[in-house]
Amino acid sequence: MNNKIELIVNGILENVSVVRVCIAAFLAKQNITIDELSDIKTAVSEAVTNSIEHGYVETKGNVNVIAKIANVDNMVFLVVEVKDNGIGIQDVGLATTPAYTSKPELEHAGMGFTIMETFMDEVVIDSTIGQGTKITMTKRLRTVKE
Amino acid sequence: MKYKYIDIENKLLIELNEEIDIDTCTTLRSVVDGYILKYNPRECELDMEKVNFMDSSGIGFIAGRYNLAKMLGCDLVIKKPNASIRKLLEMSSISKNIKVV
Numbered sequence: 001m002n003n004k005i006e007l008i009v010n011g012i013l014e015n016v017s018v019v020r021v022c023i024a025a026f027l028a029k030q031n032i033t034i035d036e037l038s039d040i041k042t043a044v045s046e047a048v049t050n051s052i053e054h055g056y057v058e059t060k061g062n063v064n065v066i067a068k069i070a071n072v073d074n075m076v077f078l079v080v081e082v083k084d085n086g087i088g089i090q091d092v093g094l095a096t097t098p099a100y101t102s103k104p105e106l107e108h109a110g111m112g113f114t115i116m117e118t119f120m121d122e123v124v125i126d127s128t129i130g131q132g133t134k135i136t137m138t139k140r141l142r143t144v145k146e
Numbered sequence: 147m148k149y150k151y152i153d154i155e156n157k158l159l160i161e162l163n164e165e166i167d168i169d170t171c172t173t174l175r176s177v178v179d180g181y182i183l184k185y186n187p188r189e190c191e192l193d194m195e196k197v198n199f200m201d202s203s204g205i206g207f208i209a210g211r212y213n214l215a216k217m218l219g220c221d222l223v224i225k226k227p228n229a230s231i232r233k234l235l236e237m238s239s240i241s242k243n244i245k246v247v
Contacts, residue, residue, distance in 0.1 A: 013168055013169040013172075014169050016167050016168060016169055017165060017167060017169060017170075020165075020167075020199070035229065035230065038199070038229075038230040039230070041199060042199075042200075042201050042230065042234070045167055045199075045201040046201055046202055049167065049168045049201065049202075049203065052168075053168060099238075099239070106206075107175070107206040107207065107209065107210040108202070108203070108206045109202045109203070109205035109206040109209065109238060110202075111202040111205055111234075111237065111238055112202050114237065115201070115202055115234070115237070118237065
């Protein structure tokens, strides 16, 4: 069965956990393992953290999260879209380099994108300078039994 | 978060019981650093048994405490992380330096 939720949260750090909890609740009826759920929560947490921490540097704004369960060719997919209207990513190649961080003084590990790419099956980054960034992450949850 | 200092062993035990993300690690960072600086222990143990979520902010948090501890000649030990946290630690380079039990 297909399903969808859309969340609009203020881009403040305490909402990272709010989004995580909502995603977990959205997935509660899906037949997935605790490990899979944990991976998804971590990936979503990274994307939302990036939007707030790096997208909204001088401006404030919302983070828009859409999560969809879609059934395609007898396979169930989760698609999570995390979108901000922040500054955008200057150099996507650099930003996705493992251990690279634009803010080393803040003890960031620089692993956000690496984690998203490892824990989800596909990560698409769509970023425009001055307009914002949209991260679309897809994970195959299971095959539907005939 | 709870803490206990064992004087006779010069050991600081910190029990974390919150989800560790960018929001919570700001407070955790200053509190844990405060205790490390106060007691200057030989060993500092971060007990993560009750932590059910951590993302890359937690990696940064642990790496930062490792650096402080190392500077003060203190060993940092991560105790009982769950499978997901263990996986994150292994993905990062800090697992090479920090003892995980």
